[in-house]
Amino acid sequence: ALKNSLYFHAPFDGGTDAKVARHDRSLYTAPNLKRESAQAGQHRDDVEIIEGDGKHGDALRFRGKDKQVLFYGGKNMDFRETDWQGTVSLWLRLTPDEDLKEGYSDPLQITDKAWNDASFFIDFDIDSPRTFRLGVFSEYKFWNPTDVKWEDWPVADRPMIHVPRPPLQRDRWTHVAWTFRGINAADGKNATCQFYLDGKLQGTLERPLKFQWDLERTAIMLGLDYVGDLDELMIFDRALTA
Numbered sequence: 001a002l003k004n005s006l007y008f009h010a011p012f013d014g015g016t017d018a019k020v021a022r023h024d025r026s027l028y029t030a031p032n033l034k035r036e037s038a039q040a041g042q043h044r045d046d047v048e049i050i051e052g053d054g055k056h057g058d059a060l061r062f063r064g065k066d067k068q069v070l071f072y073g074g075k076n077m078d079f080r081e082t083d084w085q086g087t088v089s090l091w092l093r094l095t096p097d098e099d100l101k102e103g104y105s106d107p108l109q110i111t112d113k114a115w116n117d118a119s120f121f122i123d124f125d126i127d128s129p130r131t132f133r134l135g136v137f138s139e140y141k142f143w144n145p146t147d148v149k150w151e152d153w154p155v156a157d158r159p160m161i162h163v164p165r166p167p168l169q170r171d172r173w174t175h176v177a178w179t180f181r182g183i184n185a186a187d188g189k190n191a192t193c194q195f196y197l198d199g200k201l202q203g204t205l206e207r208p209l210k211f212q213w214d215l216e217r218t219a220i221m222l223g224l225d226y227v228g229d230l231d232e233l234m235i236f237d238r239a240l241t242a
């Protein structure tokens with residue numbers, strides 16, 4: 001049953017604590033991406049709960065950029081060392097080319113290291129019009145063993161799915177989701193990741209993927225340099241069908 005596969009759910013109704021969590025329900029605020037000296041709760045001045053204006057109930061609004069990082073603990077991902085699968089789902093509301101500040105913007109990033117090292121993220125590229133992207137990066141030494149500079153990697157070879165001119169608007173909610181299966185496949189075969197906007201498939205990434213996470217360090221980070229609304233963050237322990 002779909003309900004039985006729901007591993008984590010933060011609806012942002014009346015607060016930031018998750019309603020469904022296999023581990024710690026609390027949102028934390030840290031001074032920066034190192035996530036040291038984190039405090040339980042939401043402590044950014046530019047972030048607020050907006051009442052009754054979410055996709056369902058309330059929602060989380062980011063009004064500006066800040067070095068402080070909001071995150072949930074990584075144990076709320078059902079990480080598996082072999083044949084890992086899952087689904088991440090959330091709703092966004094913004095007009096990217098008008099609302100975002102200069103620079104990259106990650107509504108969601110999940111990793112224990114860095115954006116390019118055993119990481120999932122959705123982000124908006126720096127150029128206008130803003131391209132929306134899903135990044136699925138294996139361990140750095142696995143996907144980039146010769147340490148090639150990022151700017152020298154052909155775009156088509158990067159472990160990302162690109163959506164030029166994504167259909168996101170300030171006056172409506174857009175559903176964003178990705179599924180993954182076959183990460184850490186025991187036989188080294190390709191994993192498959194699929195990226196959806198409003199239920200429509202935007203692209204598929206197929207290649208061997210290897211993740212090793214220290215779950216004490218892994219974080220589900222929200223709103224990195226993001227300006228806009230976010231609601232109904234859900235994580236499932238299996239790859240859902242289209």
